[in-house]
Amino acid sequence: MIERDVEFGASVTFDGVSKTYGAVKALSDFNLSIQPGEFVTLLGPSGSGKTTALNVLAGFVEETKGDVRVNKKSILGLPPERRNIGMVFQNYSLFPHMNVFENVAFPLRLRKMAQAEIKKKVGESLAMVQLAEFGDRMPNELSGGQRQRVAFARAIVFEPSVLLMDEPLGALDLKLREAMQLEIKRYHKQLGCTILFVTHDQGEALALSDRIAVMGEGQIVQIDTPDRIYDEPNSKYVADFIGTTNLLDFERLSPSLVRFSDIGVDFQLTENKENWGQGRNSISLRPEKLHRDISSNDQMITFDVTIEEYLFLGNIIQYSVRTKSGKTLLFQEHRGPSVPILNRGEALKLAFSITDARPLEETTHGIGRA
Amino acid sequence: MNKKPFNLSKFLLIGYFIVIILYLTFPIFIVIPISFSNNPFLRFPPSNLGVLWYETYFGDSGWVEATLLSLKVGLIACVVSTVVGTLAVLVLERQWLRSKTLLTYFITSPIIVPHIFISLGMFIFAIRLGIDDNAITLAFAHATIAFPFVFLIVGASHRQLDPTYERAARVLGAGPVRAFFSAAFPSLLPGIVAAAVFSFFVSFDELIIAEFMMSGQQTLPMRIWADLKLEMRPTIAAVSSILIVASIIGMGAAEILRRRSVNISNS
Ligand SMILES: Nc1ncnc2c1ncn2[C@@H]1O[C@H](COP(=O)(O)OP(=O)(O)OP(=O)(O)O)[C@@H](O)[C@H]1O
């Protein structure tokens, strides 16, 4: 097994990086600071600039403006081969005319390492991805998951201090994807290198990352730990992009009185009044934060709905319900012996705690989104 | 056994296919049998079978010299057009150029311009410089008409390349040239070889430019043409048969290579 100390990872800083292609702003004033050994994921819709950010760091694309630093040293103008960065591509990019051993040995040969040491290092890397016996195979004799592992072994064999992965699991089926997610988590623990990971699968981002940077139009909209991104999205865009959520509009009648017209409720705020100002006019309410047992409490908001439809999700049931004003909301419940399934057309009261409602900022990033 | 219903359109299609194939190949079915006759005249069907005219061909120093000259010119033209054509592909496919479309038309124009005009231009140019009647000059002239084919064939292979291979090589520590040769070139090579074979044959059976440029020496097509005008002897059929077989082998090998390259890059 490869033993490395935790100091192995490098810090990475994007400092006001912009990249324009003609009129298209692929990155606009992109700022990101990654701690040594941290696992950061760039998550965002297609065209939001994720790949461009990786390409700028790897040296394939020259930034129009700004600076990129690794271990506090600017890498501006360094060609890719002198940045000592590992990269795993979505299509694996194994050289088709080289066998697995030669693919993994390639970066070591370029570094003029002695043959004996090359053998040892390649052996260790392949053992780590559980392909020690596959050195003689050609890439087209491997399955998708195996190719992915070889690509990973090749990217880490020369001990880069930063590892970039651009949708590395995008081409795998769901089962394999989940297995590889666990593997990647294990490698990261074992290697301690800094990882910048790109995906547009929010589940993958939540499962793997120390921090998630949600991107929109070439910028980071919010960067936080997975649980905080999920529980405390700061904008409509993030709330809608991560998981499923209900968006409810509100109106501020006075500094402490808000009106939710969608559910016909006026509510007197007692805490955190400042969160409800500054141009915010909607809240995010996760479907699992709604419930039907109404334990009376001054922080609770109750309203009437009728059941429209339900969706069976295994241990969870997701209902879509209609409010009096005609707005459709999602509401999720765990199944259990004391939780009877509700029927279509059934009327009931739902409740949520005001502390579970997140007032959101309007952002312009969510083009074409509800 | 289940009987398939009679399918008229399929029947017609097969018939059409056979007619077209026969039309395209029928000269071969005439020329090859004629070459194996021992008659002193070109006549079909052949009588008196034998290899007399093959013996005549190999025994005549004029024919052999013409063949050697054509081989020499063909090889030089092949090397020049393959190298230049491949480099042109690399520039046009990789560099962002405003004038890319215009340059592509320009590069492929020798395919469209009638050879007679190209010949005339080349001839005047060569005379001015005093380099006419020279095998090297002819080879370069041939390279210009073979060049568009190299550009098209290698360009097609290049478009099959996935640029991430070279990027992968770069981050793994290879400089741009090393990355090209280790990540792109192996996938490009079959296309380049196919283009080289093709360009050799473009030169090898070219007549018009050669007629203009050469006065003292004769290439093989020039010799065939000269013979045809004078006496129409079956030596020509023998030579043609040899050429046909050589081209089929060469082109076949090139096509197999080209297909292999497509398969590897798609795997
Ligand atoms: N070489 C290029 N020329 C012109 N525009 C480009 C180029 N590369 C990227 N862009 C544009 O920059 C923007 C960001 O692209 P990028 O590839 O970084 O997106 P992404 O977030 O990786 O998307 P995806 O999830 O689809 O991979 C897009 O609008 C894209 O069209």
Ligand SMILES: [Mg+2]
């Ligand atoms: Mg991308």
